Amino acid sequence: MNAAQKPFGWGDDVRDYIRTIPDFPKPGIQFRDVMPLFGHPRGLRAAVDRLVQPFAGLRIQHVAGLEARGFIIGGACAHQLSAGFLAMRKQGKLPGPRLAQSYALEYGEAVLEVHDDAVEAGEQVLIVDDLLATGGTAEAAVKLIERLGGEVVGAAFVVDLPDLGGRARLERMGVAVHTLCAYAGD
Numbered sequence: 226m227n228a229a230q231k232p233f234g235w236g237d238d239v240r241d242y243i244r245t246i247p248d249f250p251k252p253g254i255q256f257r258d259v260m261p262l263f264g265h266p267r268g269l270r271a272a273v274d275r276l277v278q279p280f281a282g283l284r285i286q287h288v289a290g291l292e293a294r295g296f297i298i299g300g301a302c303a304h305q306l307s308a309g310f311l312a313m314r315k316q317g318k319l320p321g322p323r324l325a326q327s328y329a330l331e332y333g334e335a336v337l338e339v340h341d342d343a344v345e346a347g348e349q350v351l352i353v354d355d356l357l358a359t360g361g362t363a364e365a366a367v368k369l370i371e372r373l374g375g376e377v378v379g380a381a382f383v384v385d386l387p388d389l390g391g392r393a394r395l396e397r398m399g400v401a402v403h404t405l406c407a408y409a410g411d
């Protein structure tokens with residue numbers, strides 16, 4: 226039985242539906258693949274419900290999803306919170322006037338961009354992504370939202386890799402971090 230066929234119960238650990246692929250995309254990286262969780266009918270529902278739970282009842286105007294897997298789970302969370310969806314895109318994808326922020330990844334470097342009219346001053350934004358590693362991507366998202374005048378109410382991730390320091394890095398910036406599971410020590 227593969228993960229998509231196994232029934233998902235409310236008490237289940239989301240890790241049972243996340244696959245680890247060694248040495249992807251580079252030797253030494255343990256790639257935590259959330260797609261079996263997102264591909265499971267009740268797994269996706271459980272992930273969304275658990276991610277938005279601490280933020281339900283807040284006045285959130287936008288969920289900012291980080292390209293690319295953050296678009297899947299962030300779009301679903303935006304719908305659940307009756308918020309708009311804000312696309313934080315990799316460089317070169319946005320057609321209109323935009324702000325850019327460069328950052329370092331666990332395995333490379335990149336630039337995140339957002340349209341310069343995507344957030345009104347004072348609007349509250351929740352950041353959502355599949356995984357928090359070094360926190361470089363999420364830190365770039367926080368900086369872009371704040372440069373636009375928005376307020377980051379929190380950042381929610383399915384997976385935390387605490388050994389890579391992302392949670393501590395975001396918390397040092399004053400961001401409330403919510404994660405559903407962690408992989409540490411390997």
Ligand SMILES: O=P(O)(O)OC[C@H]1O[C@H](OP(=O)(O)OP(=O)(O)O)[C@H](O)[C@@H]1O
Nearest residue numbers: 292293294331356357358359360361362
């Ligand atoms: O905390 P960090 O060290 O910044 O790493 C986390 C980011 O890395 C992955 O995205 P990736 O850049 O691989 O893009 P993808 O979703 O397009 O595959 C993941 O989806 C996060 O966005």
Ligand SMILES: Nc1ncnc2[nH]cnc12
Nearest residue numbers: 255256257258331356358
């Ligand atoms: N170990 C990892 N698994 C999946 N996505 C990642 N993004 C950064 N590090 C990752």
